[in-house]
Amino acid sequence: MLAVLAVAACGPARSAAHPSPTPVAAVQPTESPTPTVAASPTPSPNPTIAPAPAPAPSHVFVIVMENRSYKDALAGRYTSQLAAKYALATNYRGVSHPSLPNYLAMTSGSTWGITDDGYHALPAGGLGAQLTAAGISWRAYMEGMTSGACLSNTTLYAVKHNPFAYYGGRCPAQVVPFTLFSRDISGSVPRFVWITPNMCHDGHDCSTATADAWLAQTVPTILATKAWKEGGVLFLTWDEGEDSINSVLTIVIRPSATHRVSSHAYNHYNLLATIEDRFRLRRLGSAARAAAMTDLMA
Numbered sequence: 001m002l003a004v005l006a007v008a009a010c011g012p013a014r015s016a017a018h019p020s021p022t023p024v025a026a027v028q029p030t031e032s033p034t035p036t037v038a039a040s041p042t043p044s045p046n047p048t049i050a051p052a053p054a055p056a057p058s059h060v061f062v063i064v065m066e067n068r069s070y071k072d073a074l075a076g077r078y079t080s081q082l083a084a085k086y087a088l089a090t091n092y093r094g095v096s097h098p099s100l101p102n103y104l105a106m107t108s109g110s111t112w113g114i115t116d117d118g119y120h121a122l123p124a125g126g127l128g129a130q131l132t133a134a135g136i137s138w139r140a141y142m143e144g145m146t147s148g149a150c151l152s153n154t155t156l157y158a159v160k161h162n163p164f165a166y167y168g169g170r171c172p173a174q175v176v177p178f179t180l181f182s183r184d185i186s187g188s189v190p191r192f193v194w195i196t197p198n199m200c201h202d203g204h205d206c207s208t209a210t211a212d213a214w215l216a217q218t219v220p221t222i223l224a225t226k227a228w229k230e231g232g233v234l235f236l237t238w239d240e241g242e243d244s245i246n247s248v249l250t251i252v253i254r255p256s257a258t259h260r261v262s263s264h265a266y267n268h269y270n271l272l273a274t275i276e277d278r279f280r281l282r283r284l285g286s287a288a289r290a291a292a293m294t295d296l297m298a
Helices: 002-017 077-085 099-108 126-133 178-185 208-223 268-278 285-289
Strands: 060-065 087-093 138-142 175-177 192-196 233-238 247-253 260-262
Touching (some): 060 099, 060 268, 077 208, 099 126, 126 138, 126 268, 138 178, 175 178, 208 233, 233 268, 268 285
Parallel strands (some): 138 192
Antiparallel strands (some): 233 247
């Protein structure tokens, strides 16, 4: 009897010491087990959740000067100060001669086989059309151009320095006289700003000192804007050089940027690629095969 009582006493105790396992979900109903890597491929985005909007592209300014080789452009006192302070491309080339093919290369990725400065009605397109289609505000300011007469040369304005007038055989509404620049720059600044100085201020018909003085007056106005200070960039370049290698000075001016120098081989197609990447636009023509100038944008 003692043996039987001992066995009976031990039975319930053994059962209480070894309960059946409780399911994890019953203990922690708000948590799910962590899956293993092999059992959990990368999940697809939830189609019911809209992706976060991409940040708006910052402002881009472009000033195109005329007919100076690299070292000659640096002879300008203010220009040399910019080159010493900001990012400098030391191995930049124009893509052709004379002026017009270079302007077309900067805005469409092609010279269109043009080898002169005459007027040629080209198919609609180019950088301006891209910006318009993407809903990005832009203006091209032409110094010396009279209102509503962008296809008419004047003493100080040359159509060959206005590439936007060629695409589609007409001038878009965004091409305006430079007289509107001071008003716009102190108000709602377009996302993309192109500036063509007149035939004297760009250095075409006047001295390097005269062109440099115009830059010393115009560039600080841009650098004082909120549009440039908050992540903007100013590209200062020349259309073509006058030496045997068609060397061109190009300076990338960004806020809070340290001085840097790039010896990479760049040209106007690289500049267009850099601008289009900035606005997340499809690259046009030869810009599609050109490297963006990321080392000067860092």
